[in-house]
């Protein structure tokens with residue numbers, strides 16, 4: 442017999458370039474372990490979502506599905522852009538297809554937006570208004586929550602902060618095809634460019650992990666690694682400064698794989714130096730406590746509100 446749990450048991454799904462994570466969520470809390478599978482291509486991803494549904498629905502009554510996904514998402518839950526890391530995913534009518542199949546409320550949201558929403562609802566910056574979230578990893582993304590609502594934008598690109606410009610000199614090529622975007626400086630690739638600059642002789646042998654380790658070591662080359670890590674913080678501070686002047690966030694939350702390497706005090710100090718002097722004391726930067734589960738939890742929270 443099925444365990445009839447509370448009505449608002451939501452299946453939260455996070456679709457990324459390498460893996461799809463899934464769990465059941467109720468009132469913003471995980472009710473099951475987070476399971477994951479390697480991401481397939483295009484419409485096969487919907488089959489993977491269905492398999493998770495079949496697995497969970499054997500034991501639980503699912504009231505809705507919240508999907509957080511890489512790429513820009515239209516209001517009707519279609520993938521409309523920027524999904525180079527998931528071939529064949531762009532154009533997929535995710536919401537329509539799943540709604541027809543399951544006749545349940547379905548919410549589909551960009552992964553960084555979903556994560557920002559989770560940070561606002563249940564994260565370390567709960568209730569911060571406005572809230573700015575920045576994800577630092579292979580790419581740079583983000584989300585903005587104002588008055589409790591995600592800023593999705595007129596073209597579904599609200600919060601795509603990785604592509605604000607840090608320079609006009611065409612120094613760094615970005616994955617989007619343009620130059621000098623925040624992502625080109627603050628992402629893993631941005632760090633690799635710094636490694637190349639500071640270690641021109643042997644940069645090919647140095648990973649980003651090596652760089653952070655070297656910066657904390659007593660090695661004679663540590664000074665170059667420290668400079669590279671400081672430059673990286675400075676670029677992120679520049680990005681935060683530009684965004685700060687636009688939305689004046691109460692709190693800034695950092696997430697993503699590289700955020701663990703951020704020195705919050707140093708970043709705050711650098712950001713303060715760049716901002717309008719009157720705003721110096723208004724910078725509050727924190728690291729996410731939700732981390733990898735933020736997208737899945739945020740999508741589930743959004744879905745539970747549509748019930």
Ligand SMILES: [Zn+2]
Nearest residue numbers: 604615617622
């Ligand atoms: Zn770009």
